[in-house]
Amino acid sequence: MINVLIVEDDPMLAELNKRFVNKIDGFKVECVANNGEDAIKKIDDSKIDLVILDIYMPKIDGMELFRMVRSQNKMIDFILVTAAxxxxxxxxxxxxxxxxxxxKPFEFDRLEKSLLNYKDRKNLLVKKPFVEQKEIDKLFMKSYKQEKEKDLKKGLHKFTLNRIMKFLKENKDELLSSxxxxxxxxxxxxxxxxxxxYxxxxxxVEKKIEYGSRGRPSYLYKYKNSSTR
Structure with a gap:
């Protein structure tokens, strides 16, 4: 279980973030802090793996808190949140x-992607003493792929893209032609x-070339399981 500290001075937003994080498998909000000083105490008194930290905080701002924790060499990770x-x-x-x-303002699915990517990285590094380059690439290139997914090419529509992805996933054991x-x-x-x-x-998707009887190539496509969470 990944223990999370949420540092947010808006009580309503802090509660929303807490409820959302607790719904994601493998995460538990250990505590919530409404200012930087309280966050420092909770980091010292609790077992925290990950801090979701708003930068603009009263008493001690988020960047100062971040610097302080780093200077103490604590093995804690940070996801920073800010309106700037x-x-x-x-x-x-x-x-x-x-x-x-x-x-801010960010959609909760963006936070979910961030948390799931973090969990994948943590699980890989904890469970395996050595990792291969392709496993490292999978973690570091995932955020790049997610950004590309957000910005569809001109003329493409998210609804149609999701329909095609759904069909491919439902037939994930087959190589399919266009x-x-x-x-x-x-x-x-x-x-x-x-x-x-796209x-x-x-x-x-996986893309494979198939040559017909006359040597004319055609392409076959298959849902790529490694792209799922």
Whole structure:
């Protein structure tokens, strides 16, 4: 179980974050602090693995608290939350070792992705004494892929993308051609290919070449299990 400290001066937002984090498998909110001083006491008195930290806090602000904990060499990770997206603070947060940086207002699914990515990383590093490059790449490239998923190419629609992904997932044991997907979904082959090319680009499908009797290649697609949480 990953023990979490939420540091947020807005009581309502702190409670919402607490309820949300507790719903995610493998996480438990150990305590909540409404200011920097209280957060320091809770870090000293409790077993904390991860701090979800608002930067702008009364008494001791979030960046100062972050620096203090780092100077003490405590094995605690931080996800920073702030209404500011200035590059100076982001740069400092990254240099201090923040595992993520969320800018308010953020959607809860973005926080969920951050937490699940953190859990994957922690589980890998705890359970295995040595890791391969491909396992490291999977962790560090995941956030890149998630950002690409947020920014769809012009002309693509999230609803259609989700429909195609749902169909691929339901048939995840099969290699499917764009023609087969087109027939089953009642959409044109041209449209299907555009979405499949995009899914291949962001690493959400496996793409294999199949050569016909005349040597003309065609592509087959399969849902990539490694892209699931």
């Amino acid at each position: 997206n200035d590059t100076e603070k982001i740069n400092e947060a990254l240099k201090l070792g923040a595992v993520d940086y969320l800018v 023609e087969v997907i087109s027939e089953n979904m009642g959409m044109s082959k041209v449209t299907i290919r555009r979405y499949l090319d 899914l291949d680009e962001i690493g959400s």
